[in-house]
Amino acid sequence: MSKIEKLRGFKDYYPEDMEKREWIFQNMRKIAKNFGFQPIDYPSLEFLEMYRLKSGDELVNQTYSFTDKGNREITLIPEATPSTMRMLVARKDLLKPIKWYNIPKLWRYEEPQSGRNREHYQFNADYFGESGVFVNSEIISLACEVLNSMGLKNLYVxxxxxxxxxxxxxxxxxxxxxxxxxxxxxxxxxxxxxxxxxxxxxxxxxxxxxxxxxxxxxxxxxxxxxxxxxxxxxxxxxxxxxxxxxxxxxxxxxxxxxENIVYDPATVRGLSYYTGIVFEGFDREGKFRSIFGGGRYDGLSELFQGPPIPAIGFGMGDAVLENILRENNCWESVNKDKTYFIIGIGMEGKKVANHILYDLRRKGRKVSMDYSDRNLTNSIKHASSMGFQYIILVGEKEMRNKSITLRDLASGEQKIIGMDNLGEI
RNA sequence: GCCGGGUUGGGGUAGGGGAUAUCCUUGGGGACUGUGGAUCCCCGGACCCGGGUUCAAUUCCCGGACCCGGCCCCA
Missing domain, CATH: 1.10.340 (Endonuclease III; domain 1)
Structure with missing residues (x-):
């Protein structure tokens, strides 16, 4: 029983993948806030019954569900809307309209295929308590602006x-x-x-x-x-x-x-709970599954034993979005801060370098230190292949002058900086 | 749940019923304890799992797992 493999349909994210994901999420959050939406969050486990209520057995069959130690039927959440709705009807004191967004992790027990895994993130935005043309167009334009912010303008419909x-x-x-x-x-x-x-x-x-x-x-x-x-x-x-x-x-x-918004009579979005406009975003070429989808669902709050509340929203999964961003080479680096690698030469040099390491961290710099016994050549080689932007050198010469040598690995330029002036770097 | 294709070091691959399993790349180290991406040298690392056939299976057969994709369904 020494299974140390990954579960089917799940994905690991290494730093290079995380960098892209963080960039995507940052864009989503930035635009949602820009539109005046507020973040919420909710548990990853809910009563299975909640989904039976909303979507019936079809969806329930595709959940990661189990009976817990207290004999409750619970499930990893397969979609965002029910939890949001639960939160909404639980609070009667909230001023309307309510504009909420979040990026939950969702799970579905189904066969993995392109643009669809068993675990994924989904950006969700919902607008409650008001309806009409302006609200409809606000929620659709929010979805558009999220895509625009990632360089996909004119690449979707x-x-x-x-x-x-x-x-x-x-x-x-x-x-x-x-x-x-x-x-x-x-x-x-x-x-x-x-x-x-x-x-x-x-x-x-x-x-x-x-x-x-x-x-x-x-x-x-x-x-x-x-x-x-x-x-x-x-x-x-x-x-x-x-x-x-x-x-x-x-x-x-x-x-x-x-511009790229059309009336499409063939878009109906399944059998679910929509009551008004429905919409779906696709890449222009139609190569992938839908990037986002949503619509108006005014009747749902009553199903959740709340008062009637107009509601419109959409969900945008990360998997298809990634397909399209990859296709169009839309990644931008998130991490634009300077990074430093400190190399101390000799035992004394390392001790002094170590002080500088902590000093610079307290000053807010992103800095690591070489604790190995490599020679200088290999240390610099290592620093550059690790992707550091600067190295800081502390050896006999520097200690004598109470200074450090700062080298820009991209340009090769070097300068000497006094230890009292470390804040300059 | 169903269907198609796949699986050889970390990544990409060659090969194959018996032999030290090929090449590229990556990783570690050195040449080179005071200046990097070059070059040369050294080192590490793989036949998905289980069963069957066979004197012998990484190779052939069956099953499973996982990967890629499609169906169902659609967050």
Whole structure:
């Protein structure tokens, strides 16, 4: 039983990976704060029942769950929204609107594949207590700005739809089971037109109406193209509140300079709890899974035994984001601080160097020391291959002059600095 | 849960029913206890696991684990 291997679907992060992850998280936090969102956090374990309540057995089957020592059925959290919702309804005193974000670790027991592991981080942002076009566009623009901040501007597209509009469309073309038709439409880009048409036909959507629907689904539209495309189904759709809200949201985003945002009738986001607009972000080429996804879910607070609270939010996983950043070479170094490596020559030199080490640390510098017995050549070699930016040399010469030698490893330049002036470096 | 492809030092690889398992790179050390990335020399390090076939398996067969990808589902 000497298993010292990594669990399937889990990933180790070495310093070089952490540097990138930290950079991603820093950007997320920076933009969320910029938008006036406040950080929250919650446990990584919750009662399994909470997910049964919200998402049913389908999700529960994919959890890392177990019975604890007190016979409670608990699980590593598979998604963020229920915990956020639990926190929200537990506090009646909070001033609205409430704008929260966090970056929890989430777990799902499913087969690993590209852009999907059993453990991952997900940036989440939710806006509670207010609804409408401005709020919709704020939450979508937040997702966009997070991507923009990482150099992905113009490399992604956001597909937006509205649940109520979609339901209205389906009703008008004679759908008898809106929920299951939505889930058929959800597969529009994965299956052939024939397969999709066949399934819809079985549900009684036929003839010209089916043709019109398939034609509507087969592309995305700019705000000003919506009217024409929807008229094809039924002109009366233009009086639907869902249409108006969606169109105005798209206009609002465009007015604020967000360009790659389209109405996409094939974006419906599963069978879950969304009640208004829904949206998903993809890379431009459509090479990867969705980068983020979300929507309005006004009914959820009541399911959690709270008062009705309007809610909209999205989640952005780290795995697909990493795929895309890698593809576009978007990493930037996080660690821009200068780093120092102190080399003391001889026993006396090392003692003095060691004092300087602690002195510089107290002054806030990032500094390490060579405790090995290498010769100077190898010490410098070591320092440069470790990636230090400067070395500090303390030998007989320096001790005699009460100074240190500072060498810039990139340029090779050297200067002598008096020990009393160490603050200068 | 299902399907396809894979697994040889830390990374990348060659090979192969029996022999000291190849090469590159990385790591450690030295040439060179007062000035680095070059060069040369030395050293360390691998056949995923279990079972079967066989005189003999790292090689062939079966199963499993893990990796990559797809399905289901979708945070």
């Amino acid at each position: 956001v597909r937006v739809n509205h649940r109520k509009l979609m339901e209205a469309i389906l009703e008008r073309i004679g759908s008898i089971d809106v929920a299951s038709d939505l889930s058929i439409i959800d597969h529009f880009r994965k299956e052939s037109v024939e397969e999709i048409s066949g399934k819809l036909e079985e549900h009684g959507i036929k003839g010209q109406k089916l043709k019109n629907l398939v034609s509507l689904l087969s592309k995305s539209y700019r705000a000003e193209e919506m009217e024409e495309s929807l008229s094809l189904i039924d002109r009366d759709l233009l009086n639907e509140s869902g249409y108006k809200e969606l169109r105005e949201t798209l206009n609002q985003l465009k007015d604020n300079g967000y």
